[in-house]
Amino acid sequence: MLKIKLLDKSHERAQFDCGNPALNFYLQRTARQHISKGMSRTFVLVNGDNPRVILGFYTLSICEIETDYLPKEIAKKYPDQVPAVKLARLAVSIKHQHKKFGHYLIGSAVEKVILISENVGIIGLFVDAKDGHAKEYYEQFGFISLQGNPLFLFLPMQTLNKYK
Template identity: 85%
Template sequence: MLKIELLDKSHDRTQFDCGNLTLNIYLQKTARQHISKGMSRTFVLINDDNPRTILGFYTLSICEIETDYLPRKIAKQYPDQVPAVKLARLAVSMKKQNNGYGSYLIGSAVEKVILISEHVGIIGLFVDAKDDHVKKYYEQFGFISLQGNPLILFLPMQTLNKYK
């Protein structure tokens, strides 16, 4: 059975390969340090049958956004800077890509962001897409591009709350 867990020492980070060297290195060398320093949280997708093997992962952190970059309709509701959550990284093992694991990871991230919003004030979830292909992937989940930088996408709390 698939399960999402906070990354810890029991997970084998060395064997993970998503095809992106930067993401691989982050998981292998930096993610646990960021957890211990309180900078972000990295969650891993595992299967109960082999709980050490990482099938995919995502990282969440808190951020602050200038409202000038938000769509006007949303920006006018807020002061100059607003708190949010950032989906800082998301990756699926090359062996498991195109099997819906990315959607599973995003669903888990959305659940966590909704939970965060019940305890801390935030306006939504942000993500930086590395290219237009990735941008289109996030748009299917309701993410919208920011003004001036179409590769930074935003999922407002109103949309997130529809997933409850």
């Protein structure tokens, strides 16, 4: 059975390989430090039968966005800067890609963002897509491109709340 857990010492980070050295390095060397410093939270996807092996992960952090980047119909409702959550990283190990684990991770992230929004004011979820392929991937979940940077994407709370 698949489970999402907060990254901890028991997880085997050194063996994780998603094919992207920067994401691998972050998980292996930086993610736990950021958790301990309160900068972000990294959640790992594991199989209940072998909960030490990381199948994939995502990282969430709080951010502040200038409304100039938002679509005009959304920006007009807000002051110059607004709080949000950022999907800072998302990766699935090479061995487990193309099995819909990314969908599972995004679903978990959306659940956490909705929970956050019930306790802290935010306007939605942001993500920096690394390329056009990643942009298309996020768009299937309702993310929209921001003005001036088509790889910076936004999922408004109104859309997130439809997933409740």
